[in-house]
Amino acid sequence: MAILQIRTLGDPVLRERCRPLERFDAWLRATVEDMIETMHAAPGVGLAANQVGIPLRFFVYDDGEGHQGFVANPELFDLDAFEEIDEGCLSIPGPFHPTRRALRCRLRGQDLDGRPIEIEAEGLLARIFQHETDHLDGKLYIDRLDAAGRREVLRQLRELELKRVQGG
Numbered sequence: 001m002a003i004l005q006i007r008t009l010g011d012p013v014l015r016e017r018c019r020p021l022e023r024f025d026a027w028l029r030a031t032v033e034d035m036i037e038t039m040h041a042a043p044g045v046g047l048a049a050n051q052v053g054i055p056l057r058f059f060v061y062d063d064g065e066g067h068q069g070f071v072a073n074p075e076l077f078d079l080d081a082f083e084e085i086d087e088g089c090l091s092i093p094g095p096f097h098p099t100r101r102a103l104r105c106r107l108r109g110q111d112l113d114g115r116p117i118e119i120e121a122e123g124l125l126a127r128i129f130q131h132e133t134d135h136l137d138g139k140l141y142i143d144r145l146d147a148a149g150r151r152e153v154l155r156q157l158r159e160l161e162l163k164r165v166q167g168g
């Protein structure tokens with residue numbers, strides 16, 4: 001297993017609309033193991049394939065509340081009861097900002113063997129599913145904020161980067 005490099009804001013792969021995953025093979029299994037290790041090490045609760053430079057439609061997740069796994073070719077249904085809760089992203093490391101998401105949703109996709117799955121999600125898990133599916137469409141959570149929110153996240157990001165540079 002290996003820790004993969006997480007791509008950050010400005011990397012064009014984060015803006016790609018990823019292609020459907022068609023092969024459920026040994027390469028996929030090995031890549032998913034690396035992605036799970038990378039997500040846990042970060043630490044984060046979800047990681048989409050294009051965040052590690054692979055423009056294919058799949059992601060891994062672990063909400064820390066007992067729900068973890070892999071989904072390929074996800075589609076969201078029945079989004080319901082919107083709320084604004086702090087959200088962050090491993091590709092925009094540091095800042096968090098209230099972001100509007102559905103409290104509940106249903107996700108359909110495929111498992112590691114390509115078999116169809118359907119998961120009903122609520123709360124953090126539902127938020128992860130929406131956040132990661134957005135990634136696969138080339139979308140980041142800051143795209144869902146208003147101009148002031150986006151400016152605030154980018155300001156915090158610059159501040160943190162400056163501190164990292166100065167701190168050595």
Ligand code: ZN
Pocket residue numbers: 088089090091131135
């Ligand atoms: Zn993210």
